[in-house]
Amino acid sequence: MKKLNYILVLLSLTGALIVCLSGYYFFYLSSVIMAADVAKAGFDYMQYPILALCYLMLLGFIVTIGTAIRLVYISQDAKIFSTRTVKHLQLMGHATLFSFLSCLSIYIYGYSQMGKEVGLVGGQVLLFSACIFAAMNIIYFLANLFARSVAYKEESDLVV
Numbered sequence: 001m002k003k004l005n006y007i008l009v010l011l012s013l014t015g016a017l018i019v020c021l022s023g024y025y026f027f028y029l030s031s032v033i034m035a036a037d038v039a040k041a042g043f044d045y046m047q048y049p050i051l052a053l054c055y056l057m058l059l060g061f062i063v064t065i066g067t068a069i070r071l072v073y074i075s076q077d078a079k080i081f082s083t084r085t086v087k088h089l090q091l092m093g094h095a096t097l098f099s100f101l102s103c104l105s106i107y108i109y110g111y112s113q114m115g116k117e118v119g120l121v122g123g124q125v126l127l128f129s130a131c132i133f134a135a136m137n138i139i140y141f142l143a144n145l146f147a148r149s150v151a152y153k154e155e156s157d158l159v160v
Contacts, residue, residue: 016065021128057106061096099132107129
């Protein structure tokens with residue numbers, strides 16, 4: 001039981017780190033977009049679409065963190081291996097997928113508007129997208145692992 005709580009706390013801390021990084025990139029991207037050089041270059045019309053996509057990305061992270069914190073509280077029960085836990089983990093995976101697609105949309109939109117001038121910011125967005133993708137895969141793996149353990153538990157309960 002302690003090991004399971006450790007895993008859920010670790011998952012929550014990982015999610016908190018992702019939210020902190022996304023907040024950093026949100027303010028970083030907004031400061032780059034609002035910079036005078038970008039406005040002089042004629043890219044100021046991109047400000048609001050990219051900020052809207054950043055808000056969507058943060059919304060996915062907020063759902064993920066809220067669900068992770070709820071899972072930590074659920075883990076205090078003796079019934080952690082239930083379909084409820086699997087549904088929460090799947091919700092976290094879907095929310096992280098939403099954030100990944102929003103972050104990738106930021107890069108695609110920037111590249112479609114600026115071409116090769118995306119530069120370092122585009123590279124950082126792609127790196128952040130890769131981190132979100134890795135977190136999403138880990139969460140989906142945990143959801144599948146819990147789903148199998150719930151199935152085995154239900155099967156063993158039927159046998160006994």
